[in-house]
Amino acid sequence: MPDEPAENVSGGADGGGADARFAAGDPETRAEAVVDALGDVYWRKAYGGRDAFPCLVRTILSQNTSDVASQPAFDALLDRYGRDGDLAASLAAADRGTLASTIESAGLYNRKSRVIVDCAEEVLADFGGADAFDDFVREGDPTEVRERLLDVRGVGPKTADCVLLFAGGRGGVFPVDTHVHRIARRMGLAPPDADHDAVREALEDAVPAEKCGFGHTAMIQFGREHCSARKPACLDGLEACPLADLCDRIGVDPDSGAVVDPADDFD
Known part of the structure; x- marks a missing residue:
C-alpha cells in the first residue's frame, strides 16, 4: 500500500488517525x-484524535486555497498565538490586523482573521475554552455539534464536517x-x-x-x-x-x- 503523502488535506502521516483495513468482500x-x-x-x-479548536482554525485557513499555502499560515499562527495557554483565549484577544498579517500566505487573510477571532470568542463564551470545546466535539451528539459549528459566521458544511471527522473521529462523515x-x-x-x-x-x-x-x-x-x-x-x-x-x-x-x-x- 502506498505511503500517505506529506502534503494532503489530512495533514499527511503526522496529521493523526490510524492505519485501517477495509473489510473483505464485495x-x-x-x-x-x-x-x-x-x-x-x-x-x-x-x-480522529486532533484537538478540535486547532482543527477548526486549520480548516478555516484551508478554505479556497491549497495545503501548500495554508499550512505555513497555520504554523505561523501557532508560533505566535499557541505557545502559551489556551489557543482560543489567545486568538480571541488577538489584534485582527496582526493576525491577518500572520496568516497572509493562506489568502483571504482579512476575512479569515475575522472568522477565526469570531470562532475563538464563541468558544470562550459558550464553552469556557478550547478543552471544553474539544470534549463537546468528541462526545456531543454529531447533529448538534454540526449545527452549532454552522451557527458560527464563516463556518460552512465542509469545515464543520472536517472538524467532526478529524477531531471528533466520527464515522459516517464524508466532507x-x-x-x-x-x-x-x-x-x-x-x-x-x-x-x-x-x-x-x-x-x-x-x-x-x-x-x-x-x-x-x-x-x-x-x-x-x-x-x-x-x-x-x-x-x-x-x-x-x-x-x-x-x-x-x-x-x-x-x-x-x-x-x-x-x-x-x-x-
Whole structure:
C-alpha cells in the first residue's frame, strides 16, 4: 500500500488517525467500490484524535486555497498565538490586523482573521475554552455539534464536517469540498445537479461509516492527481485513469476533449 503523502488535506502521516483495513468482500454500492479502489491506489486511514479548536482554525485557513499555502499560515499562527495557554483565549484577544498579517500566505487573510477571532470568542463564551470545546466535539451528539459549528459566521458544511471527522473521529462523515463535489457527480455517484449537501448525503448513504473519512481524503488526492476540473486523466485515454471502469464520465467527452460541469450535461 502506498505511503500517505506529506502534503494532503489530512495533514499527511503526522496529521493523526490510524492505519485501517477495509473489510473483505464485495462492495454493496458503486460508491463503496470507488472508495475500495481508491484504497488500492492510496493509503487507508481512519481519522480522529486532533484537538478540535486547532482543527477548526486549520480548516478555516484551508478554505479556497491549497495545503501548500495554508499550512505555513497555520504554523505561523501557532508560533505566535499557541505557545502559551489556551489557543482560543489567545486568538480571541488577538489584534485582527496582526493576525491577518500572520496568516497572509493562506489568502483571504482579512476575512479569515475575522472568522477565526469570531470562532475563538464563541468558544470562550459558550464553552469556557478550547478543552471544553474539544470534549463537546468528541462526545456531543454529531447533529448538534454540526449545527452549532454552522451557527458560527464563516463556518460552512465542509469545515464543520472536517472538524467532526478529524477531531471528533466520527464515522459516517464524508466532507464535501470542490474535488469531492465534482468527482461524485462526474462519476455518477450523486445526481449531476446535486449541491454539496446532496452529494454528502448520497455518499454517506452509500459508503460504510468506517470508510467515509478515508474516502474524503483519498478522493481529494485523486482529484488533484487524476480527475482535475479542466483536464481529467481520461482525456489521455481510459487507461490513464485507475478508476475509469467505475466512472460514468458525466460532462466529459474523451473523443472531443470537452469537459463541462456535470449539471450542464444533464438532460
